[in-house]
Amino acid sequence: MAAPVPPEQVEISGVDAATRASVLVEALPYIQAFAGRTVVIKLGGSAMGDPDLAASFASDVVLLRAVGIRPVVVHGGGPQIGEMLARLDMETEFRDGLRVTDAETLDVARMVLGGRVGRDIVSSINRHAPVAVALSGEDAGLIAATQRDPDLGFVGDVVDVDRTILDTLLARSFVPVISTIGSDGRGQAYNINADSAAIAVAQSLGAEKLIYLTDVPGVLTKVGDPSTLISRLSVSRARLLIDDGVIAGGMIPKVEAAVEAVGAGVGSAHVLDGRIAHVVLLELLTDEGVGTMVTRTAEGPT
Numbered sequence: 001m002a003a004p005v006p007p008e009q010v011e012i013s014g015v016d017a018a019t020r021a022s023v024l025v026e027a028l029p030y031i032q033a034f035a036g037r038t039v040v041i042k043l044g045g046s047a048m049g050d051p052d053l054a055a056s057f058a059s060d061v062v063l064l065r066a067v068g069i070r071p072v073v074v075h076g077g078g079p080q081i082g083e084m085l086a087r088l089d090m091e092t093e094f095r096d097g098l099r100v101t102d103a104e105t106l107d108v109a110r111m112v113l114g115g116r117v118g119r120d121i122v123s124s125i126n127r128h129a130p131v132a133v134a135l136s137g138e139d140a141g142l143i144a145a146t147q148r149d150p151d152l153g154f155v156g157d158v159v160d161v162d163r164t165i166l167d168t169l170l171a172r173s174f175v176p177v178i179s180t181i182g183s184d185g186r187g188q189a190y191n192i193n194a195d196s197a198a199i200a201v202a203q204s205l206g207a208e209k210l211i212y213l214t215d216v217p218g219v220l221t222k223v224g225d226p227s228t229l230i231s232r233l234s235v236s237r238a239r240l241l242i243d244d245g246v247i248a249g250g251m252i253p254k255v256e257a258a259v260e261a262v263g264a265g266v267g268s269a270h271v272l273d274g275r276i277a278h279v280v281l282l283e284l285l286t287d288e289g290v291g292t293m294v295t296r297t298a299e300g301p302t
């Protein structure tokens, strides 16, 4: 069993002890509402890199766990894979937001996601409390995958998530940190878009919330203009905005996954700005609406 950490002792990076105590008191109703529930947080590669933000994310994760919420981290690392491919002088190409993955590119993706990005996240969480465990979707049959399209090479679609290893870790209060390489069970690995893998994990765990942390304030009607943030995005409007090209590039798999998640019984799905310190705590433990919440219907302000 991972050692329990009393919530009042969890350092919230950049926050002093007195403020921390008042944060916890104000958060109490939310803590009670979410206690024992699972929250899947997808950390996008474009929201990583700043050490202060990494520290803030890590302390949020440890605090959530300390108050009895069950965080599960699924991480991307697209830009980091891209940097490594560039250093190796290897060309890379995206089609519809997916990286064409030949055998050499797959090796690099596996190395960067499992060997560097996952390890960095685990290391920053474990500075607060030794609770994080890095896993690849290849471990213990976690993510079963199949080839998406021969033209994309070793790009996989998730066919099944075996939650056994996650249940084992969560029952003992560990925090799984998952990199999204899947396996066909016969020794072939596949590179899976982390947004789609996150929804499969959230669905399999019956998660209360699926949170995407990225590098924009949420879904915007005009990229680059934060005043065009859509706070509540209904499934039907999301489809229209994708068809109209307003939602494009890397935002498409996120919104499609969020739409699928709310349709499949995940409590709610959110796209949040991973560049805001403690954005996960703001979303979960305060009544401040941050980012975009994808909802089944068009109720409330959009």
Ligand SMILES: Nc1ncnc2c1ncn2[C@@H]1O[C@H](COP(=O)(O)OP(=O)(O)O)[C@@H](O)[C@H]1O
Binding pocket: 043, 044, 045, 046, 047, 076, 077, 078, 079, 213, 214, 215, 216, 218, 219, 220, 221, 222, 223, 246, 247, 248, 249, 250, 251, 252
């Ligand atoms: N309508 C939109 N609202 C917000 N971002 C959008 C939209 N359409 C496209 N994007 C792009 O999606 C990007 C986020 O996706 P991506 O780069 O894949 O991030 P991550 O690494 O977090 O998965 C944003 O940086 C933005 O350029």
Ligand SMILES: CC(=O)N[C@@H](CCC(=O)OP(=O)(O)O)C(=O)O
Binding pocket: 043, 044, 045, 046, 075, 076, 077, 078, 079, 081, 097, 098, 099, 109, 155, 156, 180, 191, 192, 193, 194, 195, 250
């Ligand atoms: C098939 C495919 O495109 N896989 C992605 C996996 C990483 C990822 O999804 O990272 P982000 O969440 O940071 O974008 C890739 O190779 O970039």
